[in-house]
Amino acid sequence: MIRAELTKLRSVRAWVAGIALVFVAVVGLGALAAAGIRVDCPDGPCPKPPTGPGGEAVTDHFSYVHQRLDGDGELTAHVASFRGIITYPPPNHDTIVDGLVPWAKAGIMVKDGTSEGANYAAVLLTGSHGVRMQYAFTEDRAGPAGASWLRLTRRGDTVTGYASADGATWQPIGKAKLDGLRKSVQIGLFVASPSDVTAKASARGGSIVQARWTQATAVFDQVDRQGEWTFTNVGDDGLRTDWEKGNEPPGVTRDGGRFTVTGSGDIAPAGNEAGPSLTFTLTGMIGALIAVIVVGVLFITGEYRRGLIRTTFAAMPARGRVLTAKAIVIGGVTFVAGLVSAAIALPLGRFLVESNDGYLLPAGAGTQIRVVVGAGLLLSLTAILAYGMGATLRRGVLAVTAAIVLVVLPYLLATASVLPTGAAVWLLRLTPAAGFAFQQVLPAYHQVQLPYRPSGGYFPLPPWAGLAVVAAWAAAFVGLAVLRARRTDA
Amino acid sequence: MRAALRAEWTKLRTVPDAAIALPLIALLTAAVSIPAATASSPDVVKSSLLGVQLGQAAVAVWAVHTLAGEYGTGLLRATFTALPRRLDVLLAKAALLLTGVLAAGVPAIVASVLFAHAHADGYPSLGSAAVLRAATGSVLYLCLMTLLALGVAACVRSGVAATGIVLGVLYLTPAVLGMFHDPDWQRWIYRLSPSTAGASIQSTVDLASLPIGPWAGLGVAAAWAFGLFGAGALILRACDV
Numbered sequence: 001m002i003r004a005e006l007t008k009l010r011s012v013r014a015w016v017a018g019i020a021l022v023f024v025a026v027v028g029l030g031a032l033a034a035a036g037i038r039v040d041c042p043d044g045p046c047p048k049p050p051t052g053p054g055g056e057a058v059t060d061h062f063s064y065v066h067q068r069l070d071g072d073g074e075l076t077a078h079v080a081s082f083r084g085i086i087t088y089p090p091p092n093h094d095t096i097v098d099g100l101v102p103w104a105k106a107g108i109m110v111k112d113g114t115s116e117g118a119n120y121a122a123v124l125l126t127g128s129h130g131v132r133m134q135y136a137f138t139e140d141r142a143g144p145a146g147a148s149w150l151r152l153t154r155r156g157d158t159v160t161g162y163a164s165a166d167g168a169t170w171q172p173i174g175k176a177k178l179d180g181l182r183k184s185v186q187i188g189l190f191v192a193s194p195s196d197v198t199a200k201a202s203a204r205g206g207s208i209v210q211a212r213w214t215q216a217t218a219v220f221d222q223v224d225r226q227g228e229w230t231f232t233n234v235g236d237d238g239l240r241t242d243w244e245k246g247n248e249p250p251g252v253t254r255d256g257g258r259f260t261v262t263g264s265g266d267i268a269p270a271g272n273e274a275g276p277s278l279t280f281t282l283t284g285m286i287g288a289l290i291a292v293i294v295v296g297v298l299f300i301t302g303e304y305r306r307g308l309i310r311t312t313f314a315a316m317p318a319r320g321r322v323l324t325a326k327a328i329v330i331g332g333v334t335f336v337a338g339l340v341s342a343a344i345a346l347p348l349g350r351f352l353v354e355s356n357d358g359y360l361l362p363a364g365a366g367t368q369i370r371v372v373v374g375a376g377l378l379l380s381l382t383a384i385l386a387y388g389m390g391a392t393l394r395r396g397v398l399a400v401t402a403a404i405v406l407v408v409l410p411y412l413l414a415t416a417s418v419l420p421t422g423a424a425v426w427l428l429r430l431t432p433a434a435g436f437a438f439q440q441v442l443p444a445y446h447q448v449q450l451p452y453r454p455s456g457g458y459f460p461l462p463p464w465a466g467l468a469v470v471a472a473w474a475a476a477f478v479g480l481a482v483l484r485a486r487r488t489d490a
Numbered sequence: 491m492r493a494a495l496r497a498e499w500t501k502l503r504t505v506p507d508a509a510i511a512l513p514l515i516a517l518l519t520a521a522v523s524i525p526a527a528t529a530s531s532p533d534v535v536k537s538s539l540l541g542v543q544l545g546q547a548a549v550a551v552w553a554v555h556t557l558a559g560e561y562g563t564g565l566l567r568a569t570f571t572a573l574p575r576r577l578d579v580l581l582a583k584a585a586l587l588l589t590g591v592l593a594a595g596v597p598a599i600v601a602s603v604l605f606a607h608a609h610a611d612g613y614p615s616l617g618s619a620a621v622l623r624a625a626t627g628s629v630l631y632l633c634l635m636t637l638l639a640l641g642v643a644a645c646v647r648s649g650v651a652a653t654g655i656v657l658g659v660l661y662l663t664p665a666v667l668g669m670f671h672d673p674d675w676q677r678w679i680y681r682l683s684p685s686t687a688g689a690s691i692q693s694t695v696d697l698a699s700l701p702i703g704p705w706a707g708l709g710v711a712a713a714w715a716f717g718l719f720g721a722g723a724l725i726l727r728a729c730d731v
Contacts, residue, residue, distance in 0.1 A: 014651070029666070036672040201532045283669040286662050294654035301650065305562060396650035397558065401551045404657040409544065412665040417540065420529040455668070 001316055005329040018295035019337050022288040026341035029284030034349035037276050037358050045357035049274045050117035052137040057270040057361045060116040061235030063263025065252045066188030067227055074153035075108050075187050076224045079125050082106050084216035086196050100127030103449050104193040106218030108150050110159050111186045116235045121159035121176040123150040133161035135176035138269050140447040143173040157181040189259055191218050194266035199451035207455050213241055217262040271450045272457055277361045277441040279457055281349025286408055292334045292379050293403045296386030299330050301396035319485040327384050327478050334383040339376030363441050374438025374463055381470040382407055388477025392484055407432045414454045421453050425460045432473045437466030494573050494582035502586055511552035512594040519545030519598035527606035533695040534613050535624045538606030542628050546635045550656045553587050553639035558649030566731045576726050587636050595632045599625055620694035627691030627708055634715040644722025660685045677701040684714035
């Protein structure tokens with residue numbers, strides 16, 4: 001049965017052309033978009049962002065007052081005060097105000113050297129999320145409320161964080177195992193203050209993200225380690241704001257046992273503001289989707305129109321099984337086409353970007369495989385959905401329109417129209433456009449304050465859940481088609 | 491021409507397509523516009539006309555089906571035997587389709603604008619140049635998409651393929667626009683694509699930042715529509731059916 005359907009699919013020239021169009025769209029449009037990616041900075045191409053221990057792009061910029069720690073040891077400090085400024089926040093954007101952004105950080109840190117992206121573990125006080133333990137850029141754990149005493153102990157490659165409200169009773173927050181931590185590491189006090197980021201809707205669709213520079217200052221006392229302290233502005237780009245020139249430069253002042261540390265920046269995984277991601281190599285997906293929708297619909301309505309379906313049903317009277325076999329064939333063929341073309345488009349796009357002195361944000365092997373397989377699955381499930389609609393409606397034009405309106409239009413409205421974020425998020429949960437979630441390369445992190453919106457490439461559902469939504473739609477329509485084929489004449 | 495018009499009118503009257511398409515155009519346009527109008531948006535006028543994005547799909551399908559449906563069933567051979575002046579047939583179809591799109595689109599757009607004016611904060615007055623331009627422009631845009639769809643159907647002669655192409659033209663460019671990282675490319679794609687350039691007629695805020703002005707944008711859409719309609723007419727005249 002499957003062989004019969006494969007033969008049909010193979011022998012109609014227009015259908016083969018449609019499948020070929022998948023390759024042309026995914027590889028061609030992807031290469032075109034990749035060739036257009038430029039990452040320009042004032043002096044030449046931008047440097048790549050640093051990468052953390054997990055290989056992901058990170059932001060690593062902060063003020064660090066540190067000394068060497070050989071082997072095991074610990075550091076305790078008390079944060080006596082924590083304050084900061086935010087430059088020109090809304091609504092009027094006209095003054096510099098006192099205040100801390102929610103994820104401003106002041107605390108103590110063990111770090112594997114002072115280079116950007118070096119592994120670390122820290123306990124810290126935040127602007128409005130209490131005491132946390134963070135390590136390896138992506139990990140974040142909440143500590144006890146009301147604590148201002150912080151302690152880190154290092155045993156081998158394990159760092160344990162503690163916090164206390166009074167400096168007498170200590171509560172452990174978490175244990176970080178930092179693989180490959182060298183014997184000789186840096187330990188000390190740090191302050192970071194990420195930009196104050198907000199997004200507003202743009203009149204042209206999508207959103208405009210605004211970032212305002214901030215600075216934080218923390219006073220540490222009761223520091224229990226003696227000896228020389230060194231100051232390093234980790235990840236310093238050499239640029240200074242007027243505020244830093246005129247009022248408070250980043251650095252440390254020491255008054256006996258009190259350290260006043262001032263700094264800006266963040267220690268966190270980078271979002272899509274750090275550069276283009278792998279998703280840009282899949283620009284052709286929408287074109288390919290339209291092609292598989294047309295082929296999927298024609299695969300069944302063509303049979304109905306020419307009356308071939310009567311021959312098919314005469315030869316194979318189990319109608320439900322015939323329709324299912326057709327769904328398997330169209331799904332299988334489009335899956336392979338999508339998989340292969342995405343597997344070509346990804347490395348080709350990366351090559352084109354890099355030959356332009358640009359870069360794509362790094363993505364792990366697992367993520368790349370997920371994106372390639374996801375591209376195949378989205379094309380395949382969409383083809384089955386379109387085929388199911390064609391078999392249910394039996395009107396080609398109607399089925400193509402319905403499928404495109406269900407799959408492509410919600411994606412368009414959610415990512416590139418003036419639709420507000422709330423509505424966009426629901427469109428991407430309920431409609432088959434949820435499947436596009438497979439192409440989100442950068443995860444969203446709760447400990448980073450960024451506007452994670454569909455227009456910025458962040459989807460409300462995880463990749464596999466999004467594809468499951470498409471699968472449910474496709475299964476529903478194939479089910480309807482089987483019901484209709486059993487009940488009514490062909 | 492009168493014979494062609496009468497023949498097409500009879501078809502239109504007796505086949506249920508129009509009876510389904512016309513309410514659908516009006517309904518889809520209003521059904522998206524009205525909820526979108528109540529949401530906060532930087533361009534309330536444009537939001538209140540968002541339904542045109544969906545309504546144009548119904549318009550395109552109806553236009554494609556009116557011609558390609560006849561190819562599919564072979565009716566077109568009978569039509570051309572009775573009315574050998576093929577261009578007249580195409581023009582008659584276009585005239586009736588445009589009348590239908592006006593009949594369905596105008597009430598839907600007027601209703602959307604009236605609703606938004608009553609319920610959306612900061613909606614400009616109904617007589618203001620911006621609202622009038624956006625509303626009439628949206629109607630004209632729907633008409634242009636009718637001609638474009640009819641032209642594509644005449645070019646490719648398969649209803650399903652024509653629908654795929656027309657909806658691809660309408661939805662592909664706005665969707666991939668954001669994927670092009672280079673702002674120069676983005677601007678050029680926006681200017682050249684009939685859907686993005688044409689939809690700029692609905693913008694009322696921050697016009698200076700648009701890659702193309704509202705009327706110039708509608709002009710681009712018109713060039714596409716008339717170009718494809720012309721190409722379709724040539725193919726229809728030159729080729730066997």
